[in-house]
Amino acid sequence: MVLILGRRLNREDSGVRDSPAVKRKVFEVDPKNLSGHDDAYDFCSGGLHGEGILQAFNEFRDNRLFTDVVICVEGRQFHCHRAVLSACSSYFRAMFCNDHRESREMLVEINGILAEAMETFLQYVYTGRAKITTHNVQYLFETSSLFQIFPLRDACAKFLEEQLDPCNCLGIRRFADTHSLKQLASRCRTFTLQNFMEVAQHEEFLDLRKEELEEYIASDELTIGKEETVFEAAMRWVYHCTTDRKPMLKDLLQHVRLPLLHPNYFVQTVEGDQLIQVDPECYQLLHEARRYHVLGNEMMSPRTRPRRSTGFSEVIVVVGGCERVGGFNLPYTECYDPVTGEWKSLAKLPEFTKSEYAVCALRNDILVSGGRINSRDVWMYNSQLNLWIRVASLNKGRWRHKMGVLLGKVYAVGGYDGQCRLSSMECYDSFSNRWTEVAPMKEAVSSPATASCVGKLFVIGGGPDDYNCSDKVSGHHRSSSQYLVICSYIKMPKHSRQTERTHGGLRLRVYTEPAN
Incomplete structure (x- = not known):
């Protein structure tokens, strides 16, 4: 049989008649399968x-x-x-x-x-x-x-x-670093940070190099329930090979946020540790933690910032206030987290009907004192319990006053008692829960501003009467209870001396009256 492949010819065009002796078989080709040629x-x-x-x-x-x-x-x-x-x-x-x-x-x-x-x-x-x-x-x-x-x-x-598993993530991380596998190394690091509590219990953790351990315990991304976990992991690593690792103790503890440990744990476990007790290089870190337990946010360092996983964050708290229309006092206490951009309601303020009270933050709590109604009452907001607690009352009822915090103590400054403006000041010790009279200001004022700096409490401006505003700044030094009156920026003496000093990373410019 002969296969003839080609176009089908029209009988009229070809002029050839089919012969009964010869039969041709022609394959039909789908035009869709043709590519560039009619016959390909x-x-x-x-x-x-x-x-x-x-x-x-x-x-x-x-x-x-x-x-x-x-x-x-x-x-x-x-x-x-x-x-x-x-x-x-x-x-x-x-x-x-x-x-x-x-x-x-x-x-x-x-x-x-x-x-x-x-x-x-x-x-x-x-x-x-x-x-x-x-x-x-x-x-x-x-x-x-x-x-x-x-x-x-x-x-x-x-x-x-x-x-990846808590028992092998550190070994895989080292393998990835050896072979320059950046994605795998990054994944191992993230896994270790997120599962640090479990990872620290395995043998691989004890074989970490000092630099590797420091990288993990220094990270803000470390996922832990409490800072005590980091301290225990670091000490377990040191005690695994005490002879070689004891000199590294201070470098490791610099990355442990000792000020954030519970005070009882700090005293009993940290200060009671044998290696820490005999290492004089650790004294400064211990002293920093003690000061933070007393002074709170007045004493700031990289070790006083909570890790993100702990759930603690620095927030702005708004206490009380009044409605725009009608002027009714509000009981609400709310906080704003700048990181998440969210507002959260806290426990309502007791006796919110009062007005013109003073508010300040002491360590991680909030104090509200005085006010036009019940002018001697003082309330403290406990942040751990989300609860307002009544504490010792002021010795002198006052409103339109201010409060400031200096070296762990709260000072109520000036104000108005319903008859006259006050020059008196009181100091509150939260450990003894007592208000104590301190040396008064040289001028009685209401509604001043207060700020603490370089171990002094500065009282700025205020109203000595109903018609004038003070341009003076008074400085109270806690240890001597003496005041320093310095000229304001508004009325600068022509021949005054100008000095500069640096404290806590801030440059302060202090103007003093010229000596006579």
Whole structure:
């Protein structure tokens, strides 16, 4: 039978009649399958063709057919095809295609890898598939990196990332750093920070280098329930090898936020630790924590900032106030978190009907004193309990006064008692819950401003009567109870002396009256 392929001719055009003795069979061709020519058809079998060839080559390898090189690893021989190895790996392409000794020899020995890893590697080269396990992943990664098979190397890295656990994340992080796997190293670091409490209980943690441990315990991203966890982890690491690690104690404790430890824990556990007691370099850190327990936010350092995971954050608290229309006093106490941008309601202010009271923050609590109604009452907001508690009353009832905090004590300054303005001041000690009279100001004022700085409490401005405002600034020094009157910026004497001093990172400019 003869197959004639071509266009179908019109009988009238051809002038040829069909003969009963000769029959022609014509294949119909779909116009959609024509590509550029009326009589051509592009055919593609897709990936099946390549897979078929690889399968055939793998069978050749198993049966040692057409193999032209033998790779020897740990004394074990693997019969392979140079063409297949060169097609998959630039390492072998450089070995076989250049004028190297291996390009002419039948037996090529490769050192530094395991025979098991080589077998899995060749399985991938000839089939495109490899079985990655926890047992072979490290060696298979190193082998694929050596032979520059990057898809297999990346698959090993992905497998390691999925196997992260508190017992192995530190070892995988070190492996990732060794092989410059930035994504895997970053994932290990994040996992360790998020699971630090569990990670610190495993043996890998005790093998950390000092720099590695410092990186973790210094991070604000460290996820912990309380700072005591960090201290215990650091001390466990030191005690694991006391002789070598004892000199590193101070450097580690600099990253532990000792001021945020519970006072009882600090006294009993931290100060009672034998290594800390005999290390004079730790005294400054201990002193800082003690001062913070007394002074609160007056004493700031990098170690007084809570970690994000603790749930503590610095907020702005709004107490009381009145409605815009009608002027009715409001009982609400609310706080604003600048980080999240959210407002949160706190416990309502007792006796909110009063007005013109004073408010200040003492450590992590809030005090409200005086006011037009019940002018001697003082309330303290306990932030841990979210509760207002009545504390010792003022000795002198007052409103339109101000409160300031100096070295852990609260000072109620000036104000009005309903008949006259006050020059008196009172000092509150939260530990004894008592108000004590201190030296009065030289001028009675109401509604002044107060600020503490360089160990002094400054009283600024205020009203000495109903018609004038004071331009004076009074400074109260707690230890001597003496006041310093300095000229305001408004009425500067022409020949006054100007001095500058630096304290706490702030540059202060103090103007004093010229000596007579």
